[in-house]
Amino acid sequence: MRQPIKLLAVWIILVASTGCFRQERASNLANVSNHNQVFNFSGVEDLYQLLTYSEKRLPMVSAHRGGPDADYPENAIETFQRLAYKTPVIIECDIALSKDSVPVLMHDQFLERTTTGTGKVNHKTLSELKDLRLKDPNGRITNYQIPTLEETLMWGVGKVIFTLDVKRDVPYRMVVDAIRKAKAEAYCVVITYSADQAATVNNLAPDLMISASIKTADDLLRLSDADVPDTRIVAFIGTAEADKPLIDLLHQHGILCILGTMGNLDKRAEERGKQVYAEFIENGADILSTDRPLDAAAALKYYINKRGLSSPYVN
Numbered sequence: 001m002r003q004p005i006k007l008l009a010v011w012i013i014l015v016a017s018t019g020c021f022r023q024e025r026a027s028n029l030a031n032v033s034n035h036n037q038v039f040n041f042s043g044v045e046d047l048y049q050l051l052t053y054s055e056k057r058l059p060m061v062s063a064h065r066g067g068p069d070a071d072y073p074e075n076a077i078e079t080f081q082r083l084a085y086k087t088p089v090i091i092e093c094d095i096a097l098s099k100d101s102v103p104v105l106m107h108d109q110f111l112e113r114t115t116t117g118t119g120k121v122n123h124k125t126l127s128e129l130k131d132l133r134l135k136d137p138n139g140r141i142t143n144y145q146i147p148t149l150e151e152t153l154m155w156g157v158g159k160v161i162f163t164l165d166v167k168r169d170v171p172y173r174m175v176v177d178a179i180r181k182a183k184a185e186a187y188c189v190v191i192t193y194s195a196d197q198a199a200t201v202n203n204l205a206p207d208l209m210i211s212a213s214i215k216t217a218d219d220l221l222r223l224s225d226a227d228v229p230d231t232r233i234v235a236f237i238g239t240a241e242a243d244k245p246l247i248d249l250l251h252q253h254g255i256l257c258i259l260g261t262m263g264n265l266d267k268r269a270e271e272r273g274k275q276v277y278a279e280f281i282e283n284g285a286d287i288l289s290t291d292r293p294l295d296a297a298a299a300l301k302y303y304i305n306k307r308g309l310s311s312p313y314v315n
Contacts (some may be wrong), residue, residue: 039315189208190210
């Protein structure tokens with residue numbers, strides 16, 4: 001009769017300790033989500049000022065797909081939280097659509113690579129997507145869920161700046177509505193890949209900042225012809241270092257340059273050392289979109305401190 005009692009006691013201890021762990025985890029996440037502001041914007045005009053080029057501009061890091069790492073999946077709020085605690089950061093994330101037309105964060109059309117699910121994202125309802133768990137870059141299953149765009153924006157106000165990569169089946173109007181609902185206009189940049197897309201976003205929401213793909217002077221001219229103002233543009237100049245004349249032209253228009261270091265340029269920095277990221281900034285880039293955000297941030301912190309750079313909009 002004594003053995004079952006011992007087993008029962010062990011079971012009670014395990015349940016109690018598990019409950020404490022869950023409560024502690026929930027408390028930690030709550031504390032993270034309520035941490036102090038990183039970006040001090042009184043309105044969207046302050047975002048314009050931060051993202052306008054000057055010789056004293058503050059170089060920044062953009063975390064590609066939110067900066068995934070071991071135990072931290074891509075496009076997950078918990079991953080964004082981790083980075084926001086460590087450094088001022090721009091979060092690049094991807095927006096897809098559920099079967100019941102809810103914008104969620106997901107890069108791939110299919111669920112297998114990043115979640116415990118199978119099939120297409122847009123074949124699952126939000127409820128079905130919420131039943132899944134996200135995988136980290138090594139394929140390890142985490143406890144984290146697929147976030148909605150609304151949840152993400154509500155969390156991010158004051159903590160990060162988002163660059164929102166809108167997938168093909170997601171209407172820009174839906175993204176704009178989500179930004180409005182979260183009152184996140186001062187914390188969002190909408191990514192576009194053509195002058196037509198940039199014009200569509202600008203017509204829907206002329207107050208929003210736009211990331212436009214600009215790899216030649218003609219690309220900038222097409223944006224001008226589409227009546228997209230320079231003051232609403234940050235330029236994605238590609239994943240290879242751009243020609244100095246193009247960078248100089250963009251800077252003359254007050255436009256910041258985003259250099260995509262994910263891929264070969266990140267590998268160069270990994271092989272030669274973090275100081276390579278500072279060299280990219282020295283050569284004219286203003287924002288580094290990287291798969292190694294903490295390494296890039298460490299290099300930029302040194303660069304910023306050495307030159308005495310600061311911004312009233314960034315803690």
